[in-house]
Amino acid sequence: MTTHLRVADVNDVLDRLRLQFHAKGTQQLSDLDAYCARMDTANAGTLGRKELETCLNYFGLFPTTQEIGVLVRSFGSTCGSSSNIRWRNFVLALSGELSTAREAALRHAFASVPSGSVADVAAAGHFDDHPLAVRGVLRGDDVRHAFVVGLAKAQVGDDANNDVTWQAFRTYYASVSLAFASDDEFVAMLRDVWRPSALHVALPSVLFGNKRSVLLEKLGQRTHKEENERDVLLRALRKHDASETGYVAPHELQRACEVLGLVVSLDEVHDTFAAGTRDARGKLSIAWFADFICADSIA
Known part of the structure; x- marks a missing residue:
């Protein structure tokens, strides 16, 4: 729930700053x-904490x-562990706008969902693959429920x-967008x-040293009960x-593969x-990575 609380906090801060800016002139x-x-x-593309304060104080x-801490954690250049802030992402969020890349990706996502009610749209989403579910912070069903609640609120007057x-779809994701420090992470989530x-x-055509099928076979040997290969791989990667962010460094991926019985080079x-x-x-x-390795094994 930490990410959801962080989004709520940063929305409150942005709302206060936005009102003050508008009072002075947009x-x-x-x-x-x-x-x-x-x-x-x-x-x-980044400013330090003191530089950000200087900019805001100037106005x-x-x-x-x-x-300031909330802003740095939300727009930090290393996903919450940095004292630097991606200032353009911050200014875009303050203006209520999405970046060009996020807007385009969101339009593609909306075009792919079926026409229907909030429940119909939610039923079409693969929320088990949402970063919060992949990291084990929330269950996929919990993420789906949060989506239903948020999207229903965005259907203002409907x-x-x-x-x-x-x-409504855009309004919901414009606020969710604040939880993703980079455009690539937001687009990947969609x-x-x-x-x-x-x-x-x-x-x-050649990737992972052509060892994808070998790793898939080793994963199959480790499945239990209702598990599939993807479940086993995600557990090993977690x-x-x-950093518990749903992302791994090269040496972390290499080590996870070795534990599963596959040796891969850093290249x-x-x-x-x-x-x-x-x-x-x-x-x-x-x-x-789990989708890449297990794409052909899961119906």
């Missing part, structure tokens, strides 16, 4: 973007230390039994949950996910990372 938001760009002298805004509109064909990524691992879904730190999504 043009100040574009001025803030330009000021942050000037402060970003290294052109790295007459004086958030508390706790509020009955939840009416067809879900694009505006791809995993809604599986729109437009977001499908074609993989190279044990080596030191083979790095080739796989280059083709897969990664977070802002360059770590590989364990959900993506």
Whole structure:
């Protein structure tokens, strides 16, 4: 539930800052973007905590230390463990806008869902593949329930039994977007949950040293009762996910494979990372890797 609480916290902070900006004139938001760009002298796309405070203070805004902490955790350059903030993502969120990449991916996701009520749309989602479910933070059914509640609230003025509109779908995901520090992570979440064909990524013909079938066979030897190969692989990867984010570093993936009885070189691992879904730190999504290895084994 930590991620959901964090989203609620950052929404509260953004709402307060947004109201103050609008009271001073909405043009100040574009001025803030330009000021942050000037402060970003290294052109790295990030600002330190003190630099962020300086930018906001310049426009007459004086958030508390706790509020600055919420912003840094939500827009931090290393998913919560950094004192730097991705300032453009912050400014976009403050303006209520999605980045071009997120907006485009969201349109593809909406185009892939069936027309129908909130319940109909929710039934079509693969919420067991949502990052929170993959990491073991929540069950897939819990993520689905949160989606139903949030989307129903976004259907402002409409009955939840009416067809879900694009505006409601976008409104819901615009707030959820704040939980994903990078565009790639947000797009990967949409791809995993809604599986729109437009977001499908074609993989190279040779990947993972052509050892995919070997690993799949070893996974099959470890299945028990109702488990399938993907369940076994996800469990092994979670044990080596030191950051507990649903993403692993090359050496963590290599170690997990060795525990499963497969030796892979770092070159083979790095080739796989280059083709897969990664977070802002360059770590590989364990959900993506599990899908890649087990795609042909699960009906």
